[in-house]
Amino acid sequence: MLFSSIPFLYYFLPIVFILYFLVPRSWRNAVLLLSSLFFYGWGEPKHLALMATSILLFYLFGLAVARSRRKKVWLAVSVISGAALLGVFKYADFFVESVNGLTGLSIPLLHLALPIGISFYLFQCVSYVIDVYRGDVAVQKNLLKFGTYVSMFPQLIAGPIVRYADVAPQLDSRTTSWNDFAEGLSRFLIGLGKKVLLANQFGALIRAFRACESQSVLFYWVYALAFTLHIYFDFSGYSDMAIGLGKILGFSFPENFRYPYCSKTVTEFWRRWHISLGTWFRDYVYIPLGGSRCSKGKWARNVLIVWMLTGLWHGAAWNFVLWGLLFALLLMAEKWLPGLSKWPGWLRHSLTLLLVMLSFVVFNADGPSGVRSDFAGLLGLSGLPGVTAETLYHLRSNLVLFAVGILGATPLPKTLAGKLPEKFRSLAEPLFLLALLLLCTAYLVDGSYNPFLYFRF
Secondary structure, three states, rough: OOOHHHHHHHHHHHHHHHHHHHHHHHHHHHHHHHHHHHHHHHHHHHOHHHHHHHHHHHHHHHHHHOOOOHHHHHHHHHHHHHHOOOOOOHHHHHHHHHHHHHHHOOOOOOOOOOOOOHHHHHHHHHHHHHHHHHHHOOOOOOOOHHHHHHHHHOOOOOOOOOOHHHHHHHHHHHOHHHHHHHHHHHHHHHHHHHHHHHHHHHHHHHHHHHHHHOOOHHHHHHHHHHHHHHHHHHHHHHHHHHHHHHHOOOOOOOOOOOHHHHHHHHHHHHHHEEEEEEEHHHHHHHHHHOOOOOOOOHHHHHHHHHHHHHHHHHHOOOHHEEEEEEEHHHHHHHHHHOOOOOOOHHHHHHHHHHHHHHHHHOOOOOHHHHHHOEEEEEOOOOOOOOOHHHHHHHHHHHHHHHHHHHOOOOOHHHHHHHOHHHHHHHHHHHHHHHHHHHHHHHHHHOOOOOOHHHHOO
């Protein structure tokens, strides 16, 4: 089940809210756990067994680490178990295909379906056991509360990665108010709008580009910009929805995106983009490896390891590995090349945006051969014309979409809304949110609906 779906918005969510707020507070974790398991099992009920196993396994690992004299042994077992589960279900076929390609062997593939959200909930499980080992959190002795933490549906599919320390007090006791409900609902609907009205529309343009029989150099650059905006509004839209739902239910989830396209360096970009993922790798991989408090050679090794893993985390394909390693090289270049900080701000900002946009071309390519093909198209090395009539048609049809997307990726709309008179804002905000919901519903009922086409040039 997806957040951006009719069953979730108009059936699942109202029922969950009614049950959640009607039952006594001591029962709310149970309601949240059962509804989360139902949410998770909606598409693939068989994966419920894997989640239930993970919950029980890491609950026991946490107890073992807290009570046993062999804490390091149990810690190692828990980390290996998490890596093994992720490796089997997400990376087994990727590694087998790579071995077959290198050796000429014909090892059969497992063809295991990827459980939704497995990367998120296994990262949360592993980080919980590590934090118990470090003494950063107290072990959770209540299985129901631990299961609620792991399976919580608001952040299960696309994050943010919520650490146990962030929500431990709220699992024991939490309160909600009408203000919290209103703020959470507003955040959720804005995220829904990002996902449905922007990310999905950019996705339609990307599909049109891939299906186009008369591509051009300009269309490749339009595609690169469209995917850069698509992935931001897709990821940040889901994060906004998760944070909003958490607020409604009494939880405070960490921010995950802070206008990353306003960054002036690649380093700054990664402090603003998918923040929970970056801090997870920093705290549980980069710093344990030695961080930056070591020789330049070891620091470079640490950066390469972290970013190779970051790339693989996003997907089991070589283009994701290349994407991660590309960012490793860019981050090392920013630290080692002198004088970059003295460049004018507009130039650093422009260069950062260009590098990020090109990196997302690698991210979305169809393997290494796709990377070569896409960059050949961008650089005019594929024998394509500079522009075609079809390119201009798609560009004119989506000019308003691009304008709204570019503006929406900055803090300017929020800043302007904050300057409106309070009386006007108190009336305009509910109407705006209602319009968002209606437009999103129209799209979810008819997937071809695109409100931006009314402004075609």
